[in-house]
Amino acid sequence: MAIKTFEPLATLYNAMDKTWNKIAAGYHFKCSGCEDNCCKSLFFHHTYIEKAYLIHGFNTLDQDRKKKILAKAKKYCGKIFSQSSEIKSLKIYCPVIENDRCLLYLYRPMICRLHGLPHELSRPGLNPVKGAGCDAGLFDDKTYIKFDRTPFYQQMAQIELAFRQDLNKSVKIKETVAQMLLSQ
Ligand code: SF4
Secondary structure, eight states: OOGGGGHHHHHHHHHHHHHHHHHHHHTTOOOOOOTTOGGGSOOOBOOHHHHHHHHHHHTTSOHHHHHHHHHHHHHHHHHHTTOSSSOOOOOOOOTTEETTEETTGGGOOHHHHHTTSOEEEOOTTSOOEEEOOOGGGTGGGSOOOOOBOHHHHHHHHHHHHHHHHHHTOOSOOOBOHHHHHHTO
């Protein structure tokens, strides 16, 4: 897939990162890794464009790394999706982590980028829904700095819509990073 396809997404990611960094700085918050690491969260992603970009990033890695990641992704899915009861987080690392580093950091999906800070999200006709920040930030003791995710979600929806139309995709998607990499 041509890199140009991903330009609107890369621009949006850049805007998200800038906003996140600005607000984190306002809290004097620096993510330096913690026990409750967000890369152990069970995140599902819902966009084909993000999946395609993640895979594009994956394909920049060397064969050895790719093999290792895919082996970890298989193990990850084996554990998470063999649960007999409702699927829940088992707090195991995303298969893309190596030595506490995300090997696909530049290509990581939206939720990986927006996680951690207290935020809000508005839906038409409803009151904004507020979300808490991560425990490491001790945000309950701090004055809320407005972080509205709504415009980011809206822009993502537009980019995704155009991408789906181009590729004629209509089926919904709900996949973890591990699933995305295994189903490429
Ligand atoms: S893609 Fe990267 S940032 Fe997102 S959960 Fe996996 S390792 Fe963490």
